[in-house]
Amino acid sequence: MFVSIEKKLLTALGGDIKILMYEIADGHDFSITEMEVDKDHIHLLVKYNPTQSILQIVRLLKQISTYKIWRQNNDAVLLKKHFWKEHTFWSDGYFACSILE
Numbered sequence: 001m002f003v004s005i006e007k008k009l010l011t012a013l014g015g016d017i018k019i020l021m022y023e024i025a026d027g028h029d030f031s032i033t034e035m036e037v038d039k040d041h042i043h044l045l046v047k048y049n050p051t052q053s054i055l056q057i058v059r060l061l062k063q064i065s066t067y068k069i070w071r072q073n074n075d076a077v078l079l080k081k082h083f084w085k086e087h088t089f090w091s092d093g094y095f096a097c098s099i100l101e
Contacts, residue, residue, distance in 0.1 A: 017042065020065045028060055054096045062090045 018035055021044065025032045030048035048057055 016069060017065060020068050021061060024061055024064045028057075030057055054098075058094050058096070066090060 018037060021035060021042075022032055025046070030046055030052065032044055033047050034043075034045035036043045044061075046054075046057060048054075
């Protein structure tokens with residue numbers, strides 16, 4: 001799975017985002033096997049139940065991480081400089097492909 005961010009903020013926030021992604025996965029019946037953060041996108045290898053849809057997982061990751069990253073005091077100040085109109089973080093799209101284990 002490849003998830004892209006609107007601005008190049010992952011350089012500053014990558015560590016926080018990684019922690020949030022693992023926390024979200026732990027609470028929602030899927031696991032992140034591998035994760036790499038780049039300056040403007042993140043790669044995830046996700047192991048999930050076939051009854052879940054990848055769209056459902058992406059929505060959870062994007063919505064919850066956006067909500068939580070905006071509530072962290074130090075990050076909110078940085079984010080307001082880039083997103084002055086609305087509280088967003090991720091771009092609309094994503095890329096996903098599946099592999100068999």
